[in-house]
Amino acid sequence: MTHFRYLQIAVVAALILAGVGGGIQIDATEKKLYTLSPTTVRVVEGIDEPLSLRFYVSEELVRQVPSYAQYQQRVTDLLEKIARTSNGQFSSETIIADSFSSEEDDALAAGLTPIPLSPGIDVFFGLALSRVNAAPEDNTASEAANFDQAFDQDSADTAVIAVLNPGREQYLEYDLLNLIQDLNTGERPKVGILTSEFPFGTPSFANSFGQSAPSGPWAIIEQVESIAQIDLVFAPEDLERLNPKALILLHPEPLSPRMQFAIEQYAFRGGKLLIFADPHYDSFAPSQYAPEASDASSLQGLPASWKVQLRPDVAAADPSLALGVSYQRNGRNEVATHLSWVRTADENYPSSSVVTGSASDVIFASPGVVEVLPGSPFALEPLVVMSPEGGTVPLTGLEGSPPDLFALSGMFEPSQEPITIAGLLTGSPTTAFPNGAPPPAEGEAQPAPSPEGTDATSDPEEQTAALYAEPLAEPVVPITLLVVADVDFLRDRFWVQRSNFLNQTQLIPTAENGALFLAMVESLAGAEGLADLQLRGISNYPFTHLNDLRRDAEQQFQGREQELEQRVQELLQQLENRNPASAPADGQPTNDATQTNDEALVAQIREELVTTRSELRAVNRQLNEDVESVERTVTWVNTLVMPLVVILVYIGWRRRSTRRLRQGISHAR
């Protein structure tokens, strides 16, 4: 056989393999983005009833927008992988839903959102998952918007992703798993929330500035709804009636003794507590709906005998983790370091606990310090700690909007001991209410009417008796208590961006706050884990080295800059005071000696002003010097060094060749 014959065979073989080899892959990404995650495998293997997925695609869309054709392939590949893993419990088919076809009607009926491609032409690109054994008339489709599709939780036999957005490719697996979870999870754990905040959003209401806009639910709530059933707890009786797997105290306003009793008894009976309290809640907005709420919350909801607290009057701070924030100073926009706004990394999670999952890139805003007082029945396992450079700043330094960040830097006090901002507490305290349930305080929230209509009673005495009628003196199993000394980290602005895609809101996480919260709820409420999967979607690889340089420079020069700026202000003030004083008052004789003295003084002040200003400019330059020098080096090295190396190697090689040639010639002679 000739070489060419081999080549012909190779061409044909390559063509065949190019056609059929698609799908056999080596996933080289660090987070294995293109391999089914262990969570997905576990969930898919555990599907307990046959599920059928219909992937509606319009050909017009795929034809005209190639990115959708590529994305269709990606979706189909993933669906095939899931089907192969599911032991026959999951099947999928692609349905071409062209205009004016019966498939288009099916897509609409399933709850997919039409995408207007051109006037008069709507196309589809979405998923509908349904139970194979469901009665057809029960199919109720619900709208789904983003990675936490909102579904009719209890009765739906169909769950949909109304539009698949190619921009969310990195969350595709998470989205699909959410969809499967929604139909597959027979019973999702109940989670109660007791809060003075409005995590489910607020309606529009009138305030002193006019009509406020209504706000939607926080992204964390939308997320948790896909793994747990969330109920608000208003009154102590709600807690007993709902008996959730976990209770979240979210920035709780001062709680009544009766509520404290209910919380204690709930915890004694094995209920898990997740407390998010904040000594300085940066995102606090006063509301007529919660007049007692303030910008500070504590662990006051827990009995004092538990001896667990947020350290009074201080917030945690850490120069090595501090975030740069945009800051208005002297009418200029500047970036300054907020010592108490921190972005954590792996090393801040000492125990690698399941409670925090794999999340680590989390932004906290002026968190408090969790501590256990001597004599406490609880042991503290730190979950999130500041670095060894961490310390505290007084809460007074955080006052003002925005606070004076330069003054705040001066108030920082390093700490000898590790600063814990989130921890898991376990212990077996005895009851703080030996006499049983305290009577309801005046004006205390009434329990929400129960669906069964059994325990709502108007008689306070009967209520007292009804609330945990047989109180326990100590817990049946040691209490598990999660305390996070920050509430801001749950607010959207610190970790997620919302963008609009075909009138549907898309959530794009920029930090791992949501995944941390999900992991906490999953581990304590016993819900199926999706947190790790969400984490895979976040790809943020910042220039940490430049950030470090910037921070070091700020630490080095900020004090001096502040001093100089103050001096400039003082000199300007002196100059201003001097000018009117130097002018003689009406009718007064002019004293030549005084005038000369004043002029000399003004000249001196002016001179000092010029010197100080030039020094200030020099310090400002030095602030950016290191970063700019790195940028310059990187630019030169990457543009010029390699071409120069090539030229030098070439010259060296030519010289050697010429020398050898000459030697050869002289040998020949």
Added chain:
Amino acid sequence: MTSPDFGSFLGAFSPLYKREMRHWFQSPFAVIFLCIFLLAAGAFPIFLGNFFGTAQANLSQLFVFMPWLLLVLIPALSMRVWADERRSGTIELLMTLPVTTTQVVFAKFFAVWTVVAIGILGTFPIWITVNWLGSPDNGVIMTQYVAATLLGGAYTAIGCLISMFCRQQTAAFVSTLAVCFVLTLTGSPLIISAISEWAPPALIALVANISLLHHFQLIGRGVIDVGDMFYYLFVILFALALSIRVLSGVTAK
């Protein structure tokens, strides 16, 4: 390829390949090519790609420009492969040597591909840079380099083929640029929408899949798919097989 024929293939291939490589570096042409390529590959991400503005430790800024850099610079290399031999008449001389056309074509192709690969790998300082500035996903970067090398191979093979038809280097350059440009862009909305009015879906899918850029982007996400790898291998081998056919015809005349 374990056949004894492979040994005999390599026997004449190696000296031919070395001759080609010597040829490339005896003139400053390859060095000029490498300098321009490395200068542009370093400058584009920093000055046009806002490298410091995006402040992300990845090489997406480099590999966004890479296909277009290769598209312009590879035809400048490949135009010389056969045009020179044809113009100076050395092609007939070459064919009188005891070598097969397959060996000659492969040697010429691999020599150019080596120069291109040196250029692509020569951008490694920026890989080191992002590792110094942050902690990038090196798996993704590795696949991006693999994708760029394969794309470079495809452009080179097409360039070598076209060079065989053209006596003038300029004609070879412009033709290669045009053909590679079309093959790169076939999957783009421009081309797809132009044919979507009349073409059947299978043809549209085929056209979308022919795009050299499409497969480059697929591998560059961090996934080496056997289908994508063999796609490039097919393009390279197909172009080389055609070159051999054409060359056999030329020398037979």
